[in-house]
Amino acid sequence: MKTSRILIASAIAAAAGVALYAAGDKCTTCDTCSTSVSSLSAKIVYIDMQKLMPQDPEGIKVAPQEWQSEILKLQKEITSRASKIQDKNQKLEKMVEEARKQSKIASQDSMEAKNIEMVQLQNNIQIEARALEEFQMKRGREVSGKFYEKIDKKVRELAVSRGWDIVIPVALYAKPSFDKTADVIAALDADHKKATVKPATPAPAAHA
Numbered sequence: 001m002k003t004s005r006i007l008i009a010s011a012i013a014a015a016a017g018v019a020l021y022a023a024g025d026k027c028t029t030c031d032t033c034s035t036s037v038s039s040l041s042a043k044i045v046y047i048d049m050q051k052l053m054p055q056d057p058e059g060i061k062v063a064p065q066e067w068q069s070e071i072l073k074l075q076k077e078i079t080s081r082a083s084k085i086q087d088k089n090q091k092l093e094k095m096v097e098e099a100r101k102q103s104k105i106a107s108q109d110s111m112e113a114k115n116i117e118m119v120q121l122q123n124n125i126q127i128e129a130r131a132l133e134e135f136q137m138k139r140g141r142e143v144s145g146k147f148y149e150k151i152d153k154k155v156r157e158l159a160v161s162r163g164w165d166i167v168i169p170v171a172l173y174a175k176p177s178f179d180k181t182a183d184v185i186a187a188l189d190a191d192h193k194k195a196t197v198k199p200a201t202p203a204p205a206a207h208a
Contacts, residue, residue, distance in 0.1 A: 020047060020155045020167040042165040046174040048181040052151055052188075053144060064188040066150070070143045077139075081132050088125050092118060154187050 054063050060071055099114050106114075155167050164180070171178075 020152060020169050043163055044166045044168065044178065045159075045164045045180040046171050046178045047155060047167055047169050047184055048179065049151075049169045051181050052184060053147060064147075064185050064192070066188060066192040067147055069192075070147065074139055074143060078132065078136055081128070081135070085125060085128050085132065088121060088128070092121050092125065095121070150188065150191075151184065154191070155184060158183060158187060 051059065051062070052064060053067055054060050060068055063071075095114070095118050099111065099118065102114075103111060158164065158180070159167055162183075167180075
């Protein structure tokens with residue numbers, strides 16, 4: 001299953017060609033604006049969204065820790081449910097094979113009961129397969145959407161604190177000095193660590 005591709009499709013599509021952040025909210029064409037995003041003095045940086053929300057297994061290994069955690073958790077759930085469906089498929093195959101072997105010696109009533117059982121199992125497999133597909137799509141959108149919001153918020157915070165005027169998520173080419181992806185990953189990881197580290201339990205007071 002190409003889980004990660006489904007997970008990030010909506011986020012990448014939303015990001016493509018759109019600046020994640022642009023300082024100010026002023027016109028870029030008239031002469032009266034005091035600041036123009038097209039000014040030669042504007043500080044433009046690039047954020048590689050494919051590194052923040054990667055599709056491939058190797059990319060996931062070096063992605064932000066929270067993204068890794070959420071993707072692996074979702075993949076584990078999908079794999080577990082898919083394995084149960086596969087087990088039922090194997091059970092159905094065995095039932096079909098047994099019915100084929102017994103077709104010449106079993107009674108008509110017995111064969112009809114066996115056929116009903118196989119049809120019910122097949123219908124159950126189809127229902128679970130559709131449910132898994134729907135779950136994968138729904139949870140994929142939820143995970144990617146939630147994390148994209150965190151990226152957007154963090155990029156805006158960094159832009160303000162570091163004086164970035166424009167942040168773009170897609171570029172045909174960007175000098176390495178413009179790439180601030182690592183800065184965003186570091187900031188996201190720091191937030192994730194703060195959110196997941198449990199406070200130390202105070203030692204019990206010593207009794208006299």
